[in-house]
Amino acid sequence: MCIIADCPQGEKIYQQPTDDGQAPELWSGLAHWHYYEKLMFYHINIVNGMRKNLVEMEGNLSGEGLWLKESPEDFQRLSHLIQEDLVGKTDHLSDLMYKSVAFRDSRVSLQLGMSMWRLSWITFVFLPLTFMVGFFGMNVDTFAGSPSIKWYFVTAVPFVCVPLAALNVVMVD
Numbered sequence: 797m798c799i800i801a802d803c804p805q806g807e808k809i810y811q812q813p814t815d816d817g818q819a820p821e822l823w824s825g826l827a828h829w830h831y832y833e834k835l836m837f838y839h840i841n842i843v844n845g846m847r848k849n850l851v852e853m854e855g856n857l858s859g860e861g862l863w864l865k866e867s868p869e870d871f872q873r874l875s876h877l878i879q880e881d882l883v884g885k886t887d888h889l890s891d892l893m894y895k896s897v898a899f900r901d902s903r904v905s906l907q908l909g910m911s912m913w914r915l916s917w918i919t920f921v922f923l924p925l926t927f928m929v930g931f932f933g934m935n936v937d938t939f940a941g942s943p944s945i946k947w948y949f950v951t952a953v954p955f956v957c958v959p960l961a962a963l964n965v966v967m968v969d
Contacts (some may be wrong), residue, residue, distance in 0.1 A: 822890050826933040829882040841868045916961060924955035 847868075932948050 804880050818893060819890075822886065822893065826883070826886045826890065829878060829886055833875060833883060836871055836878060839874070840868055840871040843871060860955050921956065921959045921963070923958065925952060928955055 928948065928951055932951075
């Protein structure tokens with residue numbers, strides 16, 4: 797499993813950071829790196845315990861002896877390398893990918909918000925006209941004499957002008 801920046805998967809994430817299809821592999825790799833890091837700490841503790849037990853078996857309680865003297869330092873160095881080279885780079889790739897996806901999602905959200913704003917204003921303008929068409933299209937006693945078409949325009953013009961004036965006021969501010 798190779799998901800750090802030097803591998804093809806890492807380069808793929810850098811080339812297309814908004815592709816969240818790499819997330820499962822990235823999380824799996826990060827879990828493996830943390831598991832290896834935890835194993836290194838277990839080994840460090842075991843070696844330190846063995847050193848103390850070997851000193852007691854040797855009978856020389858004045859010092860730690862020479863048994864496995866360099867092993868804990870080697871394990872510490874390996875643990876540091878795992879943290880620095882694997883876990884750190886994988887965390888960086890994960891952060892890059894999720895921040896890029898969040899940025900893409902926020903752009904899509906802004907576009908959707910703008911579309912909804914336009915739809916609201918179209919509705920704001922045409923809803924009064926729809927009401928007027930429905931009102932004049934009713935078969936009621938008030939319209940039994942079939943009023944002339946001029947009454948539709950007399951009522952429709954103010955119903956159109958008021959929303960357009962409100963739109964103009966909002967756009968100026």
